[in-house]
Amino acid sequence: MKQIAVTVNGTRHEAEVEPRQLLVYFLREQLRLTGTNVGCDTSSCGSCTVLLDGESVKSCTLLAVQADGHEVTTIEGLADGDTYHPMQQAFHEHHALQCGFCTPGMVLAAVSYLKENPKPTEAEVRLALEGNLCRCTGYHNIVKAILAASGAEA
Amino acid sequence: MIPAEFEYEVAGSVDEAIELLGSREDAKLLAGGHSLIPAMKLRIARPGTLVDIGRIAGLSYVREDGDGIAIGALTRHQDVATSELLREHCGIVAHTAGEIGDPQVRHRGTIGGSVSHGDPASDLPGVLLTLDAELVATGPGGERRIAAADFFTGVFETALGPQDVLTEIRVPSLGGAGWAYLKFSRRAQDWATVGVAAVASNGGAKVGLVSMGATPLRASAVEQALASGADAAAAAEHADEGAEPSSDVAGSADYRRHLVRVLTRRALEQALSG
Numbered sequence: 001m002k003q004i005a006v007t008v009n010g011t012r013h014e015a016e017v018e019p020r021q022l023l024v025y026f027l028r029e030q031l032r033l034t035g036t037n038v039g040c041d042t043s044s045c046g047s048c049t050v051l052l053d054g055e056s057v058k059s060c061t062l063l064a065v066q067a068d069g070h071e072v073t074t075i076e077g078l079a080d081g082d083t084y085h086p087m088q089q090a091f092h093e094h095h096a097l098q099c100g101f102c103t104p105g106m107v108l109a110a111v112s113y114l115k116e117n118p119k120p121t122e123a124e125v126r127l128a129l130e131g132n133l134c135r136c137t138g139y140h141n142i143v144k145a146i147l148a149a150s151g152a153e154a
Numbered sequence: 155m156i157p158a159e160f161e162y163e164v165a166g167s168v169d170e171a172i173e174l175l176g177s178r179e180d181a182k183l184l185a186g187g188h189s190l191i192p193a194m195k196l197r198i199a200r201p202g203t204l205v206d207i208g209r210i211a212g213l214s215y216v217r218e219d220g221d222g223i224a225i226g227a228l229t230r231h232q233d234v235a236t237s238e239l240l241r242e243h244c245g246i247v248a249h250t251a252g253e254i255g256d257p258q259v260r261h262r263g264t265i266g267g268s269v270s271h272g273d274p275a276s277d278l279p280g281v282l283l284t285l286d287a288e289l290v291a292t293g294p295g296g297e298r299r300i301a302a303a304d305f306f307t308g309v310f311e312t313a314l315g316p317q318d319v320l321t322e323i324r325v326p327s328l329g330g331a332g333w334a335y336l337k338f339s340r341r342a343q344d345w346a347t348v349g350v351a352a353v354a355s356n357g358g359a360k361v362g363l364v365s366m367g368a369t370p371l372r373a374s375a376v377e378q379a380l381a382s383g384a385d386a387a388a389a390a391e392h393a394d395e396g397a398e399p400s401s402d403v404a405g406s407a408d409y410r411r412h413l414v415r416v417l418t419r420r421a422l423e424q425a426l427s428g
Contacts, residue, residue, distance in 0.1 A: 002162060018159070019159075019160060019161070019162030019204065020156055020157045020158070020159055020160060021156075022156060025156070041155050041195070042155075042192060042195070043188065043191075043192055043258075043259065044343065046256070046258060049258055052261070055232075055261045056257055056258045056261060057258050057261050057262055058258045058259070058262075061187065061188060061191050061192060061262070062187065062191070062262065063162075063184075063187065063191065065162055065206070066184075066187065066206070066208060109257065109258065112257070112261075113257060116257075127342070128257060130256045130257070130342035130343045131255070131256025131257055131258045131259065131343055132256075
């Protein structure tokens with residue numbers, strides 16, 4: 001077992017983990033933060049996307065020990081109290097979800113992307129989502145929501 | 155899927171990593187983990203110890219060095235893709251890094267990890283071979299430089315010894331030379347069904363192929379045809395000579411032989427017009 005200290009959604013957690021523990025299971029099973037989903041489990045679908053030091057990563061392909069000393073943000077940590085993060089608000093307003101399974105990963109991937117490219121074109125948004133699959137194929141409204149959150153005319 | 159059990163050690167320096175590789179049974183280096191961890195989950199790889207080099211300071215950089223650009227092995231694909239220095243002097247490397255996987259993968263995966271993994275379907279090895287890049291390895295006997303042509307030796311096999319740490323990748327400055335990297339895949343984030351790199355050189359071009367054999371390949375017959383005066387379309391007809399592509403879910407060997415000729419023609423037209 002290894003001792004790690006990870007700050008998740010602003011709270012520092014010290015824990016003992018097996019080296020082979022994946023970050024996503026540390027979040028879901030040890031911290032009981034089940035907003036982060038496991039989809040394909042092969043770093044393809046993006047439903048396990050969280051922010052590591054502010055950047056999108058796939059938590060099914062990271063060991064919890066690799067997050068030692070770093071900051072993780074999950075979907076549970078995005079809102080400010082009762083106030084949605086602007087990306088959550090945009091997903092809400094544009095009905096950017098159907099079943100909702102991919103949504104936490106989509107929202108966090110989009111938050112990370114707008115930091116790198118604050119005013120993307122529609123084509124750029126579509127390419128930026130290459131690591132996130134929506135099994136309902138509801139991409140159009142997801143793209144609209146991200147454009148709206150960027151301040152573009154949707 | 156969860157990897158099989160392993161011991162985990164954090165290396166604080168390259169020397170410490172070399173020592174750990176030597177003292178542990180069946181040890182493997184962990185950088186970003188985006189080739190290794192998926193392989194471990196599938197039990198394709200089952201190392202006894204992971205030596206985490208991801209926290210070693212000073213191995214993430216892109217800087218001018220002599221006639222070329224030196225890239226630290228722990229530089230992430232995202233940082234390679236957005237490096238102004240690479241965009242200006244060796245744009246094909248920055249462009250190709252931006253084509254790897256997806257944004258999440260590029261936030262974790264490193265150039266050194268990708269190159270050491272030795273996957274013949276991987277984009278950067280083919281580009282480095284085309285550029286005649288040099289790979290710097292540090293081992294118990296010190297540092298040595300390995301030509302890209304000697305580095306990739308088989309499927310998931312490289313010239314790195316059991317205690318070697320890849321520390322730097324050295325690529326030339328291209329000046330104004332035209333280049334292209336074209337990759338065809340079934341879905342956006344897929345591996346290349348076929349990839350073709352072309353860099354204009356001495357009136358002709360250097361051409362490298364991805365997913366056309368057990369290692370990345372140089373399309374020597376194409377390069378020779380160009381040197382003998384053939385145009386892009388005629389030269390590209392030689393693109394599959396000497397290649398031994400495999401058949402898999404992404405395409406049959408015959409399909410790859412066809413595709414590589416089409417992509418080579420397009421890559422040459424782009425590189426030679428630049």
